[in-house]
Amino acid sequence: GAVVSQHPSRVICKSGTSVKIECRSLDFQATTMFWYRQFPKQSLMLMATSNEGSKATYEQGVEKDKFLINHASLTLSTLTVTSAHPEDSSFYICSARSPQGLELFFGEGSRLTVL
Amino acid sequence: GENVEQHPSTLSVQEGDSAVIKCTYSDSASNYFPWYKQELGKRPQLIIDIRSNVGEKKDQRIAVTLNKTAKHFSLHITETQPEDSAVYFCAASGSGNTPLVFGKGTRLSVIA
Numbered sequence: 535g536a537v538v539s540q541h542p543s544r545v546i547c548k549s550g551t552s553v554k555i556e557c558r559s560l561d562f563q564a565t566t567m568f569w570y571r572q573f574p575k576q577s578l579m580l581m582a583t584s585n586e587g588s589k590a591t592y593e594q595g596v597e598k599d600k601f602l603i604n605h606a607s608l609t610l611s612t613l614t615v616t617s618a619h620p621e622d623s624s625f626y627i628c629s630a631r632s633p634q635g636l637e638l639f640f641g642e643g644s645r646l647t648v649l
Numbered sequence: 650g651e652n653v654e655q656h657p658s659t660l661s662v663q664e665g666d667s668a669v670i671k672c673t674y675s676d677s678a679s680n681y682f683p684w685y686k687q688e689l690g691k692r693p694q695l696i697i698d699i700r701s702n703v704g705e706k707k708d709q710r711i712a713v714t715l716n717k718t719a720k721h722f723s724l725h726i727t728e729t730q731p732e733d734s735a736v737y738f739c740a741a742s743g744s745g746n747t748p749l750v751f752g753k754g755t756r757l758s759v760i761a
Contacts, residue, residue, distance in 0.1 A: 566746040577738060577753045578693070583746070627692060629749075636681040636700070636742070638749050640692040 536562045536632040540641025547618055548649055555613045555644045557628030563608035564630035568638070569601075572625040581626075584611040618648040651676040653741050655752025662729050663760055670755045672739035673721040679741040682715060682722045683749070686735045693738060697724070729759045 537560040547553050557567055565586045570578040582603055583591040590603035602614040615622055627643040652675040662668050674682075680701035685693035699706045699713045699722065706713050710729075715722040726733055736756050740749040 568748045577751045580748050580750065583748055585746075625690070631746075636744060637683070637695065637698065638742075643690075643692050645690065 536560075536630070536637075536639045538564075538628065538630050538639045538641045540628050540644055542644055543642055544645045544647075546647045546649065549619055550617055552614055552616045553618055553646060555615075555626055555628075555646075557611045557613070557630075557641050559609045559630050559639075562630075562632045564611075564632075565608060567605060567611040567628055567630045569603065569611075569613050570627045570629065572627065572643075578627065581613075584628075586611075615646065618646070620648045622646065623648045651679055651741055651743075651750040653739060653750050653752040655739050655755060657755060658753065659756045659758070661758045661760060664731060665728055668724075668726045668729050668733070668757055668759075670724045670737055670739065670757075671721060672723070672741075672752050673719075674741040674750075675720065676741070676743070677717075677720065678743045680744055681742050682713070683740050684711075684713060684724045685738045685740065687738060687754075688735050696737075726757075729757075731759050731761050733757060734759045 539558045541556045567584040569581045572578045581596045584603045584605040586605045592598045605611040628641040629638045655672045683698035686696050687693045699715050710727045712725040736754045738754050739752040742749045
């Protein structure tokens with residue numbers, strides 16, 4: 535199956551700093567990638583849809599100025615959590631659908647801890 | 650937009666018994682219904698999926714049924730084993746660039 539890789543897997547930062555998470559499709563081109571957030575013991579909640587070459591589409595309640603998404607190439611999307619606060623601590627997972635099918639492939643996830 | 654409901658939120662079964670998890674969805678345009686198993690701190694792992702053009706699919710001890718008229722689909726695990734203990738999520742999406750919408754999850758515990 536297709537491979538999606540995410541980096542870093544874990545990051546700890548101080549409150550007020552920014553953190554960038556990268557998501558790469560390794561063996562296919564992804565014009566669209568999806569970013570999810572998962573708090574402890576909860577489900578995956580869609581944050582935004584990342585579109586190559588254009589602006590991301592954010593879900594209701596997700597601040598676009600706080601969660602900056604850039605999808606500059608067909609294999610890379612980045613999520614930057616700006617001015618992070620402890621309540622932003624969560625598991626962030628990216629995903630992409632290969633051009634051939636309906637299955638969504640997930641990155642390994644990034645656990646963000648904001649102190 | 651799509652809304653997926655999942656029940657039960659927790660499920661305990663004896664080893665060897667069957668487990669059934671049920672989901673409903675709201676968007677009649679959805680045509681793809683995967684099920685994921687997630688272990689703590691890891692990405693969701695696809696265990697089985699079903700497209701809207703079939704009503705049932707089976708893979709060894711795992712089966713999924715889909716009723717498009719009623720907009721519900723179910724996961725059936727037979728002969729459960731302790732290693733089946735995990736959190737299971739159902740999801741639904743349409744084709745193209747539509748995202749997956751997840752249910753809230755079911756924590757399955759298989760008691761030896």
